Amino acid sequence: MFDYLHQFNSLPQALKDKVSSPQVMSALAELEKRYQVDLAMVVMKVMIKSLDIKDLSSTLISESNLLTNQAEALTKEMKEKVFAEVADYVGIxxxxxxxxxxxxxxxxxxxxxxxxxxxxxxxxxxxxxxxxxxxxxxxxxxxxxxxxxxxxxxxxxxxxxxxxxxxxxxxEKFQPGGSSPLSSSPSRLTEIMGQDIKEKEVAKIDVAEYDLKKSLASGETKSIAPPSPVKTGE
Known part of the structure; x- marks a missing residue:
């Protein structure tokens, strides 16, 4: 999980901004609440190309236990509300x-x-x-x-x-040959999205899946800290 976050943080800032704007984060929260699934890891995997967006619907069925019609509807909404600003990058x-x-x-x-x-x-x-x-x-x-x-x-x-x-x-500039462009929203998380994972000393490693949204909202990221040096007798 932590490797996904590291790869995500290594993406160009412009790409990270487009999937972490207030509008996208709000839409993501609403989708999670309505479909009762966690989508943070899904977004990261799609953005780092670990998950092909063409396989998103089948992945939601197999990993989130959604029905086929639910997975297809959620996939459509994610393309419109989460990945629209990076459509060229993810291939849609x-x-x-x-x-x-x-x-x-x-x-x-x-x-x-x-x-x-x-x-x-x-x-x-x-x-x-x-x-x-x-x-x-x-x-x-x-x-x-x-x-x-x-x-x-x-x-x-x-x-x-x-x-x-x-x-x-x-x-409204709905002109023949093309539709009106989507507006570009600035990110409210430029500092956290632009830095690498910060190392913290921890007594125990929590192996629970990393929650991207909570870390972004709080301005913190989790990382596996290096082991403390072994003390030797003097």
């Missing part, structure tokens, strides 16, 4: 772009104030806007699809409603 950048687009669609529809009568039409609206945001559908074609009658495969929106949709796209 394409997944995160897709997840961000889905989030953008929800925000866009809500902000535009468009009222949709059924789930089927809501899905139709999402599909039309998704192709627009991906750059597949032009602004003119998107307007035509949104104003086309429901019977003809459109949404039946009027021009004012469509203008509101495009206005939200422009204001």
């Amino acid at each position: 950048s394409s997944e995160i772009r897709s997840l961000n687009l889905e989030n953008d669609l929800d925000k866009l529809i809500k902000a535009s104030g468009i009222s949709i009568a059924s789930a089927e039409l809501a899905d139709r609206l999402r599909n039309i806007l998704k192709t627009y945001l991906k750059g597949i559908r032009s602004r003119i074609d998107t307007r035509q699809s949104l104003t086309k009658s429901v019977a003809d495969g459109g949404l039946g929106l009027n021009n004012l409603e469509v203008d509101r949709v495009f206005k939200v796209c422009d204001i």
Whole structure:
């Protein structure tokens, strides 16, 4: 366990900052409470490449005794809330772009104030806007699809409603070809995350798994201290 921490502390500061910001730590605590699992060691293992994030779901099933649907849901949330800022590093950048687009669609529809009568039409609206945001559908074609009658495969929106949709796209910078970027949060733990493990003299070695979150919050890390020198007779 201590070797994992040492390797984690040896990572570039920028990477450590991105997975130890207040937002990430808060999200991690909430996930642990909701799923009743300890995720600190999981985060460290993924960051030091000891655990491939592609195997995260199966690892949660085997080591945390989660059901398959629980493990898959938790994996998805961890990718969005914990590893999103290091997506390129852990190899999920394409997944995160897709997840961000889905989030953008929800925000866009809500902000535009468009009222949709059924789930089927809501899905139709999402599909039309998704192709627009991906750059597949032009602004003119998107307007035509949104104003086309429901019977003809459109949404039946009027021009004012469509203008509101495009206005939200422009204001929030939901532009074709990409979604809005995630904000970068500064770390509140730069001192502890930037240093190596501090050695402490201890009478007994506690072999319990190292609790990353508690150590980070308290500003302390645990380490195995070197044995005390053996006293010889004088």
